[in-house]
Amino acid sequence: MTTDTIFAPATAPGRGGVQVVRLSGPLAGPALVRLSGRLPPPRQATLASLHDPAGGEVFDRALLLWFPAPASFTGEDVAELHLHGGRAVLAAAAEALTALGLRVAEPGEFSRRAFEHGKLDLTEAEAIADLVAAETAAQRRQALRQMDGALGRLYEDWRHRLVRALAHLEAEIDFPEEDLPGGLTDSVRPVVRDLLAEIAAHLADGHRGERLRDGIAIAILGAPNAGKSSLLNAIARRDVAIVSAQAGTTRDVIEVALDLGGYPVTLADTAGLRETLDAVESEGIRRALDRAARADLTLLVFDATLPPDPATLALAGEDALVVLNKADLAGELPSEVAGRPALAVSAATGQGLAALLATLTAAVEMRYAPAAAPSLTRARHRAALEACGASLARALEAPLPELAAEDVRLAARALGRITGRVDVEDLLDVIFRDFCIGK
Numbered sequence: 545m546t547t548d549t550i551f552a553p554a555t556a557p558g559r560g561g562v563q564v565v566r567l568s569g570p571l572a573g574p575a576l577v578r579l580s581g582r583l584p585p586p587r588q589a590t591l592a593s594l595h596d597p598a599g600g601e602v603f604d605r606a607l608l609l610w611f612p613a614p615a616s617f618t619g620e621d622v623a624e625l626h627l628h629g630g631r632a633v634l635a636a637a638a639e640a641l642t643a644l645g646l647r648v649a650e651p652g653e654f655s656r657r658a659f660e661h662g663k664l665d666l667t668e669a670e671a672i673a674d675l676v677a678a679e680t681a682a683q684r685r686q687a688l689r690q691m692d693g694a695l696g697r698l699y700e701d702w703r704h705r706l707v708r709a710l711a712h713l714e715a716e717i718d719f720p721e722e723d724l725p726g727g728l729t730d731s732v733r734p735v736v737r738d739l740l741a742e743i744a745a746h747l748a749d750g751h752r753g754e755r756l757r758d759g760i761a762i763a764i765l766g767a768p769n770a771g772k773s774s775l776l777n778a779i780a781r782r783d784v785a786i787v788s789a790q791a792g793t794t795r796d797v798i799e800v801a802l803d804l805g806g807y808p809v810t811l812a813d814t815a816g817l818r819e820t821l822d823a824v825e826s827e828g829i830r831r832a833l834d835r836a837a838r839a840d841l842t843l844l845v846f847d848a849t850l851p852p853d854p855a856t857l858a859l860a861g862e863d864a865l866v867v868l869n870k871a872d873l874a875g876e877l878p879s880e881v882a883g884r885p886a887l888a889v890s891a892a893t894g895q896g897l898a899a900l901l902a903t904l905t906a907a908v909e910m911r912y913a914p915a916a917a918p919s920l921t922r923a924r925h926r927a928a929l930e931a932c933g934a935s936l937a938r939a940l941e942a943p944l945p946e947l948a949a950e951d952v953r954l955a956a957r958a959l960g961r962i963t964g965r966v967d968v969e970d971l972l973d974v975i976f977r978d979f980c981i982g983k
């Protein structure tokens with residue numbers, strides 16, 4: 545286990561009212577004593593003058609917090625110095641702590657130590673990073689929930705069920721002559737089958753958690769001059785994309801990050817779709833279609849004064865929202881295009897924009913609102929769950945109990961990789977607790 549003591553500013557650098565420096569490791573307590581003259585009572589904010597250990601000069605008056613192990617964030621002795629904000633104070637504190645034998649922490653080292661001491665599982669550690677990075681309310685809620693351990697508990701519960709199933713199988717294989725509870729394989733099969741179904745359902749969540757964490761992709765598509773760039777600018781409320789009366793203005797994909805009712809969204813404007821001999825415009829259209837294929841939702845923009853063009857109509861799938869732009873120039877408008885409800889808007893006057901945003905928000909919410917059960921939030925989780933599912937499927941087909949056991953063991957290990965809790969000891973625990981084979 546780690547024996548050195550680390551420190552790092554826990555707050556962003558620069559001027560501020562207060563900056564917090566965090567210490568973790570066996571020297572945290574002695575460092576407090578050397579800096580302030582005594583160890584403050586645990587978990588009580590204590591005001592103290594801090595002295596430079598070399599010259600004795602006071603470099604700040606600060607609030608000190610002392611969290612003796614194991615009741616701390618890392619599980620080690622932890623101290624916090626709530627210093628005045630500013631670079632010179634931080635430099636003096638860093639110099640003093642270095643002189644006392646502490647070193648600057650690596651990125652993520654506090655959380656890593658918390659994990660190593662069993663204070664966090666990996667999903668909780670990831671959630672801390674997500675919470676700090678959260679830019680919208682829905683992201684914050686999801687991260688907080690994961691930080692509370694909901695996701696880790698789900699995976700650990702699944703892993704425990706597998707470990708138990710594995711123990712039954714192992715017992716049948718290793719002690720066939722013993723008078724064990726009968727029909728072990730029959731009792732294991734439904735466990736594996738049920739878990740496989742639960743994992744499949746968990747994976748078939750439309751990438752809810754991942755989208756919420758990384759952002760939901762919405763692509764704007766339509767014929768040249770339909771007003772796609774105008775619409776992007778109107779929604780973003782700034783002049784992001786070039787607008788002109790010339791068809792074929794937009795070539796590159798232009799992205800804007802938005803907070804849509806608490807959901808993180810990336811809105812992408814694209815080149816107008818049409819037949820063209822211009823090589824650059826063709827490349828733009830290729831990129832537009834590629835973006836459409838990868839988008840979570842598409843916004844199809846038609847010029848309300850013209851009949852709908854076939855290239856855009858061809859994209860009117862289930863994840864498409866239809867907009868008739870330039871409603872300010874048109875009279876009566878159809879309420880449907882290609883069987884999809886059509887919203888009349890004007891990027892020029894702002895007419896219908898509020899309704900469009902409400903419809904977009906509702907569409908995003910319907911697909912990506914956090915479910916009652918915790919959602920997986922990272923490709924890392926998905927890959928491990930897919931590996932787990934593949935092993936379970938193999939176990940169901942395995943011709944021999946030994947092979948089935950190996951597959952179940954691989955499945956359990958894949959789950960353990962998500963939370964970082966992989967140990968073989970619990971297998972032995974379960975065997976001896978459930979069967980009392982040892983006599």
Ligand SMILES: Nc1nc2c(ncn2[C@@H]2O[C@H](COP(=O)(O)OP(=O)(O)OP(=O)(O)O)[C@@H](O)[C@H]2O)c(=O)[nH]1
Pocket residue numbers: 766767768769770771772773774775786787788789790791792793794795814815816817869870871872873889890891892893
């Ligand atoms: N009257 C009116 N004009 C609009 C509206 N939206 C866009 N326009 C005009 O239509 C023309 C084309 O607008 P753009 O936003 O450049 O259209 P685009 O779909 O991005 O065009 P490309 O990038 O060439 O594919 C410009 O002259 C805009 O001023 C609208 O709602 N009403």
Ligand SMILES: [K+]
Pocket residue numbers: 768769787788789790791792793794
């Ligand atoms: K244009």
Ligand SMILES: [Mg+2]
Pocket residue numbers: 772773774785786787793794813814816
């Ligand atoms: Mg454009």
